Amino acid sequence: MSELIDTLASRLPAGAVRLKQRASALERRGDRWRIALADGDTLDADRVVVATESHVAARLLRYVDPQLGALLGEIVYASSATVSLGYRRADVPHPLDGFGFVVPHTEGRALLAGTFSSVKYPGRAPEGFVLLRAFLGGALGAAALEGRDDELAARARRELADALGVVDEPVLTRVHRHPASMPQYRLGHLDRVETIEHKLKSLPGLALAGSAYRGVGIADCVHSGETAAEYLL
Numbered sequence: 001m002s003e004l005i006d007t008l009a010s011r012l013p014a015g016a017v018r019l020k021q022r023a024s025a026l027e028r029r030g031d032r033w034r035i036a037l038a039d040g041d042t043l044d045a046d047r048v049v050v051a052t053e054s055h056v057a058a059r060l061l062r063y064v065d066p067q068l069g070a071l072l073g074e075i076v077y078a079s080s081a082t083v084s085l086g087y088r089r090a091d092v093p094h095p096l097d098g099f100g101f102v103v104p105h106t107e108g109r110a111l112l113a114g115t116f117s118s119v120k121y122p123g124r125a126p127e128g129f130v131l132l133r134a135f136l137g138g139a140l141g142a143a144a145l146e147g148r149d150d151e152l153a154a155r156a157r158r159e160l161a162d163a164l165g166v167v168d169e170p171v172l173t174r175v176h177r178h179p180a181s182m183p184q185y186r187l188g189h190l191d192r193v194e195t196i197e198h199k200l201k202s203l204p205g206l207a208l209a210g211s212a213y214r215g216v217g218i219a220d221c222v223h224s225g226e227t228a229a230e231y232l233l
Contacts, residue, residue: 024060071199080178089128110156111160137178
């Protein structure tokens, strides 16, 4: 994902991208928008695309339009974690003849899915090694994320061992947590999104984009961003 973002950023004018600048508030100033930054600085803009998670957008817009902020805050999110494990190829008995697997909830496992990352994305592991990634958490597995990072890694290793027969120690272990990052499209979601989009029409120069609205896949998010840009331009 970072390669995609870095490539996009490289095609923009120097200084057009400001990294690690947290927005703390958004307000309408006449026919323009003002973005307040956490460091006390401000940015003024003719048009703004808010591409955060909807619960962040709700906080940014709560004083611009309280009803819009409330609607955005009603979109529920789940948390997840990934455990990346590097192994010597000889220590993995499974042929890895695919891109990974998903685990049904009926299995009673913490593991939601496993990805053979170095098979799916060439170059993700050196010759003679493989990179596997375990996904845990989600709407039905929040309890799995309550443990420490080392406990998450141990749980992932045990369940990958059951699925793939890997019993040797990994040569690399990385745990990454993603709190409140997975939007849940509950019953009535599309009606809520249509109401949100209707309310945006009364706020010229403002658009929303991201996984919270009409699709969580990468292609969906790209389309969401393109649609927001076309709408504002």
